[in-house]
Amino acid sequence: MSATAPTPNPSATEAPQPGAEVLLRALKDQGVEVIFGYPGGAVLPIYDAIFKQNAIRHILVRHEQAAVHAAEGYARSTGRVGVVLVTSGPGATNAVTGLVDALMDSIPVVCLTGQVPTHLIGNDAFQEADTTGITRPATKHNYLVKRPQDLARTVHEAFYVAKSGRPGPVLIDLPKDILIGPAPYAPPPEAPHRSYRPRREPDPASIARAVTMLKAAKRPVVYAGGGVINAGPEAAAALTDFVRRAGIPITNTLMGLGSFPASDPLFLGMLGMHGTVEANLAMHGCDVMLAVGARFDDRVTGRLDAFSPGSRKIHIDIDPSSINKNVPVDLAIVADAGQALAALNAAWLADEARQDRAALGAWWQKIEAWRATKCLAYGQARGEGALIKPQYAIERLRDLAAASGRECFFTTEVGQHQMWAAQFLRFDRPNHWMTSGGLGTMGYGLPAAMGVQIAHPDALVVDVAGEASILMNIQELGTLAQYRLPVKVFILNNEYMGMVRQWQELLHGGRYAESYSAALPDFVRLAESFHGAGMRVTEVDRLDDAIRAMIASDKAFILDVAVDPAENCFPMIPSGAAHDQMILGPGKQEAAPGVSDEGLALV
Amino acid sequence: MPANSDNTMRSATISVLVENEAGVLARVVGLFSGRGYNIESLTVAPVEDGRNRSRINIVTSGTAMVIEQIKAQLDRLVPVHRVADLTQQGPHLAREMALIKVVGRGNDRAEALRLADAFRARVVDATVESFVFEMTGSSDKLDAFVELMRPLGLAEVSRTGVAALARGTRTI
Ligand SMILES: Cc1ncc(C[n+]2csc(CCOP(=O)(O)OP(=O)(O)O)c2C)c(N)n1
Ligand SMILES: [Mg+2]
Numbered sequence A: 001m002s003a004t005a006p007t008p009n010p011s012a013t014e015a016p017q018p019g020a021e022v023l024l025r026a027l028k029d030q031g032v033e034v035i036f037g038y039p040g041g042a043v044l045p046i047y048d049a050i051f052k053q054n055a056i057r058h059i060l061v062r063h064e065q066a067a068v069h070a071a072e073g074y075a076r077s078t079g080r081v082g083v084v085l086v087t088s089g090p091g092a093t094n095a096v097t098g099l100v101d102a103l104m105d106s107i108p109v110v111c112l113t114g115q116v117p118t119h120l121i122g123n124d125a126f127q128e129a130d131t132t133g134i135t136r137p138a139t140k141h142n143y144l145v146k147r148p149q150d151l152a153r154t155v156h157e158a159f160y161v162a163k164s165g166r167p168g169p170v171l172i173d174l175p176k177d178i179l180i181g182p183a184p185y186a187p188p189p190e191a192p193h194r195s196y197r198p199r200r201e202p203d204p205a206s207i208a209r210a211v212t213m214l215k216a217a218k219r220p221v222v223y224a225g226g227g228v229i230n231a232g233p234e235a236a237a238a239l240t241d242f243v244r245r246a247g248i249p250i251t252n253t254l255m256g257l258g259s260f261p262a263s264d265p266l267f268l269g270m271l272g273m274h275g276t277v278e279a280n281l282a283m284h285g286c287d288v289m290l291a292v293g294a295r296f297d298d299r300v301t302g303r304l305d306a307f308s309p310g311s312r313k314i315h316i317d318i319d320p321s322s323i324n325k326n327v328p329v330d331l332a333i334v335a336d337a338g339q340a341l342a343a344l345n346a347a348w349l350a351d352e353a354r355q356d357r358a359a360l361g362a363w364w365q366k367i368e369a370w371r372a373t374k375c376l377a378y379g380q381a382r383g384e385g386a387l388i389k390p391q392y393a394i395e396r397l398r399d400l401a402a403a404s405g406r407e408c409f410f411t412t413e414v415g416q417h418q419m420w421a422a423q424f425l426r427f428d429r430p431n432h433w434m435t436s437g438g439l440g441t442m443g444y445g446l447p448a449a450m451g452v453q454i455a456h457p458d459a460l461v462v463d464v465a466g467e468a469s470i471l472m473n474i475q476e477l478g479t480l481a482q483y484r485l486p487v488k489v490f491i492l493n494n495e496y497m498g499m500v501r502q503w504q505e506l507l508h509g510g511r512y513a514e515s516y517s518a519a520l521p522d523f524v525r526l527a528e529s530f531h532g533a534g535m536r537v538t539e540v541d542r543l544d545d546a547i548r549a550m551i552a553s554d555k556a557f558i559l560d561v562a563v564d565p566a567e568n569c570f571p572m573i574p575s576g577a578a579h580d581q582m583i584l585g586p587g588k589q590e591a592a593p594g595v596s597d598e599g600l601a602l603v
Numbered sequence B: 001m002p003a004n005s006d007n008t009m010r011s012a013t014i015s016v017l018v019e020n021e022a023g024v025l026a027r028v029v030g031l032f033s034g035r036g037y038n039i040e041s042l043t044v045a046p047v048e049d050g051r052n053r054s055r056i057n058i059v060t061s062g063t064a065m066v067i068e069q070i071k072a073q074l075d076r077l078v079p080v081h082r083v084a085d086l087t088q089q090g091p092h093l094a095r096e097m098a099l100i101k102v103v104g105r106g107n108d109r110a111e112a113l114r115l116a117d118a119f120r121a122r123v124v125d126a127t128v129e130s131f132v133f134e135m136t137g138s139s140d141k142l143d144a145f146v147e148l149m150r151p152l153g154l155a156e157v158s159r160t161g162v163a164a165l166a167r168g169t170r171t172i
Helices: A019-029 A041-051 A064-078 A090-104 A131-138 A148-163 A176-180 A204-216 A226-230 A233-246 A277-285 A337-350 A357-371 A390-403 A416-424 A445-455 A469-482 A498-507 A523-529 A540-552 B024-034 B064-075 B106-118 B139-152
Strands: A034-037 A057-060 A082-086 A109-115 A141-144 A169-175 A220-224 A250-252 A267-270 A288-292 A312-317 A331-334 A408-412 A460-466 A488-493 A533-537 A557-562 B009-019 B041-048 B053-063 B080-085 B092-103 B122-127 B130-137 B154-159 B163-166
Touching: A019 A041, A019 A148, A019 A176, A034 A064, A034 A445, A041 A082, A041 A109, A041 A169, A041 A176, A057 A469, A064 A082, A064 A090, A064 A109, A064 A445, A064 A469, A082 A090, A090 A109, A090 A131, A090 A169, A109 A148, A109 A176, A131 A141, A131 A169, A131 B024, A141 A148, A148 A169, A169 A176, A204 A288, A204 A312, A204 A331, A204 A337, A220 A233, A220 A277, A226 A233, A226 A337, A233 A337, A250 A277, A267 A277, A267 A416, A277 A357, A288 A337, A312 A337, A390 A416, A390 A460, A390 A488, A390 A540, A408 A416, A408 A445, A416 A460, A416 A488, A416 A498, A445 A460, A445 A469, A445 A488, A460 A469, A469 A523, A488 A523, A488 A540, A523 A533, A523 A557, A533 A540, A540 A557, B009 B024, B009 B064, B009 B163, B024 B041, B024 B053, B024 B064, B053 B064, B064 B080, B092 B139, B106 B122, B106 B130, B106 B139, B130 B139, B139 B154
Parallel strands: A034 A057, A034 A082, A082 A109, A109 A169, A141 A169, A220 A250, A220 A288, A250 A267, A288 A312, A312 A331, A408 A460, A460 A488, A488 A557, A533 A557
Antiparallel strands: B009 B053, B009 B080, B041 B053, B092 B130, B092 B154, B092 B163, B122 B130
């Protein structure tokens, strides 16, 4: 090389390093600080490289599924990409549930899997699985790195794909020879991706049409989902601005909770199968609906042909395939939710037309009448022998957590407790609520809470759990102990798979097949055996003290709350019923609407 | 109500330009099977030298809403460059090739040859008791010819599936 040669590109002149080192360097380029993982033969070179550095922290989970949920909790509470590292074969297959969970809920995750060396692929080698084949429908995209020169580029691309457009999980399968052999390093590319370039900016003409439709509306409603959370806190702020400026009612999906302050009177609560009367009837009776970052999922719409029959619908979504999928809409706006809402605010201000305030006032009167039914009300008896109502336990948890003055994050498992948490916790900010919405994965909450606590070491992180779900990833108590993560597990122990029992009671003649939680462990001693602490509470009057003790504990803590085993979660729109056919619960309604056989066939 | 609430089924010829990388065909096929869409015909081959791209042509059917959904689902696959609905975009050509083996003697054999001539099928192999015809054309035309051969000793058919392009100057 001559002395006058231009400054050499460092990457081009460096001696190639082992693939595992190049991998870690590319991860650092991507700003990765934490990896959730579990070792095995195929990924030992990566563990060796991790051992030799300090920039990236590795959290050793106790099951690969939990690694993915932890990465999801980390991602959802920080807005960053969660990273997972697992071995080939069983390591990869154990991660699949987590990947599908992240896919359904649009959570950005990059999962690195080990693979047998390239020359053994297809030979049924020890711990070989067709990981890219198995995970193709379980990921947003996946890669098998077969050539060293593709390694660094693939890592950068995986992060880009995971977080761009509608986020999701991306998997990179890494044969062991690629990790051991030399590989060239490459920095993150500056050029745009050759084929994947999702549209982010809204079409201004469509935004103008949306303003016209919304200003002329007599009975408008906003229906906002997890896409607003994914678009970042600015998107939630723009949504809040818009809704307050327009003075129109807003409802959230399960995934969208926190995108608009629940304490604001404009908020109607969650909609859908266990949504409030006011939210579902407002959706049913509106004349203009603005859907943002929501996907008209069957838990939200109920019976499709009866869903919001008289409304004109505007749908803002970054994923064109979410638009017109289940419900035909009148105005489609493909864009990032934050950018679209900012444009909507600007166009609203610039537009001279006035809202129909008189009609809006009448609409609010109707809504207030629905709200006055107090559909979430329950009775909590007092004194000796009174059973704790699960709703009451959640309300006490909410208020005492808030009173602690600490930043609070809540995760959940899946079941009735999840729905009560969604109905009663009330979120005023995005990114503080993590639940498995699309897949409904029991076992999500504890590892997700772990990931949240890693990202927010000083925060109060509570997993609202059921006694059945918690056993699905209970081994993670070991991880909590190892890293001294003071996650709180708040079990609403109804001694039943309550949601299953509820369906059996309402739809299957009260035949409670296999839904009783028999042979439960002593949760307090279970926590203690994993070096944590625990308490069981059975009396209403002791509940507050127990919650305070849990919050004050600096350890991982299980609070086992014995709640009324017979309580059901209401309101409920049975599968296949319409929004105006809600079951309100005992004492609130004379007759429950019938469920058709077609409805029974639905999940 | 918007037009896409219409429930009539239509056929669509969709061309997809994809990055020619491992697994891309599996992604497209998996999307169709996983979401329950029909595939009536599918062809794939590299088409742009040096640019590492392949073209996939798919003939499918569904309601207008389903076909829009199929296109949107294809378009969001990471290695997909472009998706074009040739049926919707205007006049287009859709052609496939078939090799058709007919075994027989006597009158049937003579009749098969006469019909092949009328349909402009070429004889690409012949023995004293068999012909292999090669025929290119629309799927309908191929179907019609195959049906005619059935009573005349049709033994085996191999079809390529549809290759399609827009007419005129338009490209994908
Ligand atoms: C992995 C998994 N298996 C099965 C189900 C079906 N399921 C949904 S809720 C539920 C019962 C949950 O019981 P528990 O955790 O005690 O919560 P509860 O409903 O009693 O509050 C079951 C079995 C599921 N969602 N996830
Ligand atoms: Mg339970």
